[in-house]
Amino acid sequence: MAQNTLEELEPNFKLSPEICITSADAKACDIEVTLQWDSVTNKTICIISDYKDLKKWCGSSPDIHSLTVNISANRDIQFVMIDKDTHETIAGVKLKITPASPPQVRRRYRNPWSLF
Amino acid sequence: MPYLLALLLSLSLFSGATFADAPASCDNNTDCIEVGRWDLGIALGYGQKSNPLKDFEDIPLYVVPTIAYYGESWFFDNGNLGYTLAEGENYTVNLITTFSNDSAFFHRWDPSNIFLLNTGNSQAAIAPMASSLSRLTPDERTIGELENRNFTYLGGAEAFIYTRFGIVHASLAHDILDVHGGLESKLKWFYNIPLDKWNFEFAAVLDWKSEEVVDYYYGIRPSESLYWNQVYQAESALNKSLEFTGQYVLTENWNLLFVARYTDIGDAIAESPLLDKDYTTTYFVSAAYRF
Numbered sequence: 001m002a003q004n005t006l007e008e009l010e011p012n013f014k015l016s017p018e019i020c021i022t023s024a025d026a027k028a029c030d031i032e033v034t035l036q037w038d039s040v041t042n043k044t045i046c047i048i049s050d051y052k053d054l055k056k057w058c059g060s061s062p063d064i065h066s067l068t069v070n071i072s073a074n075r076d077i078q079f080v081m082i083d084k085d086t087h088e089t090i091a092g093v094k095l096k097i098t099p100a101s102p103p104q105v106r107r108r109y110r111n112p113w114s115l116f
Numbered sequence: 117m118p119y120l121l122a123l124l125l126s127l128s129l130f131s132g133a134t135f136a137d138a139p140a141s142c143d144n145n146t147d148c149i150e151v152g153r154w155d156l157g158i159a160l161g162y163g164q165k166s167n168p169l170k171d172f173e174d175i176p177l178y179v180v181p182t183i184a185y186y187g188e189s190w191f192f193d194n195g196n197l198g199y200t201l202a203e204g205e206n207y208t209v210n211l212i213t214t215f216s217n218d219s220a221f222f223h224r225w226d227p228s229n230i231f232l233l234n235t236g237n238s239q240a241a242i243a244p245m246a247s248s249l250s251r252l253t254p255d256e257r258t259i260g261e262l263e264n265r266n267f268t269y270l271g272g273a274e275a276f277i278y279t280r281f282g283i284v285h286a287s288l289a290h291d292i293l294d295v296h297g298g299l300e301s302k303l304k305w306f307y308n309i310p311l312d313k314w315n316f317e318f319a320a321v322l323d324w325k326s327e328e329v330v331d332y333y334y335g336i337r338p339s340e341s342l343y344w345n346q347v348y349q350a351e352s353a354l355n356k357s358l359e360f361t362g363q364y365v366l367t368e369n370w371n372l373l374f375v376a377r378y379t380d381i382g383d384a385i386a387e388s389p390l391l392d393k394d395y396t397t398t399y400f401v402s403a404a405y406r407f
Contacts, residue, residue, distance in 0.1 A: 103150045103151070103153070104150070104151040104152070105148050105149065105150050105151060106148070106149060106151055106186055107147060107148065107149075107203070107208065107276075108147055108148055108149040108184065108186065108193070109191070109193060109198070109208070109210065109274075109276065109285075110184070110193045110194060110196065111147075111317060111361055112155065112157060112182040112184065112194070112406075113159060113180065113182060113361060113363070113373055113375060113404060
């Protein structure tokens with residue numbers, strides 16, 4: 001009983017993948033992500049985010065447990081799951097956008113065109 | 117050795133100045149390289165390296181490659197192998213191998229001449245003096261066919277001091293293949309002036325060679341001439357050079373390249389009967405491609 005209460009308090013809200021690494025050339029990250037949540041909440045869910053193309057999405061019934069979104073972003077995106085009826089915040093996940101590390105460089109000690 | 121004292125004094129004078137860190141991206145910079153990536157390039161053009169040896173022809177330059185790879189500490193740069201012992205904002209200390217440039221005057225395929233193609237006469241850089249002298253009446257001053265003056269690798273240490281007035285490079289290296297058993301030391305100051313798409317580098321070089329080096333390359337062996345073997349006594353020598361390298365960035369990969377060098381050959385070498393000039397010059401104008 002105590003375990004069920006805990007699960008209701010902390011619903012399983014997952015994002016896959018959680019990190020996107022931008023290439024050195026392309027500044028933005030283009031990726032398809034899937035949001036998934038379990039059924040124990042038995043609630044109709046809405047997803048809100050700070051991503052420009054997904055301000056708010058709402059499921060049509062409690063039986064829907066996932067959402068797939070195509071993302072093109074250059075900064076982190078926060079997804080928040082809320083109860084469609086009460087607007088209560090249930091859980092949140094973040095997609096991390098990480099730029100590729102710039103190549104490591106060091107001093108060159110010889111002029112490449114020094115003949116001899 | 118007064119020269120080495122002067123070298124150390126010069127280093128201490130410059131050690132207090134500052135130098136900017138290596139940039140995050142190298143682009144067309146010549147003083148920066150990406151770690152773990154081969155840097156390959158080729159320059160196609162025309163130039164010439166004059167040969168101060170009597171009866172030896174100048175060496176034409178058409179193609180010059182550049183090959184370098186830098187790891188975290190190890191590096192390979194156009195034939196030089198090195199290991200960085202210490203590096204700070206203002207200084208670098210490396211263990212290095214390098215090669216002598218004196219053998220280049222005697223051997224066409226010396227690394228210093230590599231890819232520098234000849235025009236027609238394949239004997240240009242190796243024509244023995246005997247070929248022109250053997251027809252003369254034998255004379256005690258006549259120098260016979262030259263024995264080999266072999267290429268060798270030098271191993272030692274070098275230091276760079278980065279200052280607002282340019283970069284000071286000092287090195288000391290010993291023959292590690294026991295070809296002549298000599299020592300070479302170099303003190304170089306160079307200064308870069310980036311100007312829009314241009315980059316100009318000016319350098320002044322003092323190049324000291326021990327008596328063993330001078331004797332091996334420019335001394336006369338008894339089999340070549342007993343007379344000159346007695347008359348010419350090799351001593352350590354100091355060559356002085358001025359260098360200019362100009363680059364103009366055409367595209368991301370293509371540069372125009374202008375190289376000029378003048379070397380005043382030290383008296384102890386210039387007095388050798390093998391030489392008829394006390395200087396050597398190099399120039400090279402080309403289009404350079406970096407892969």
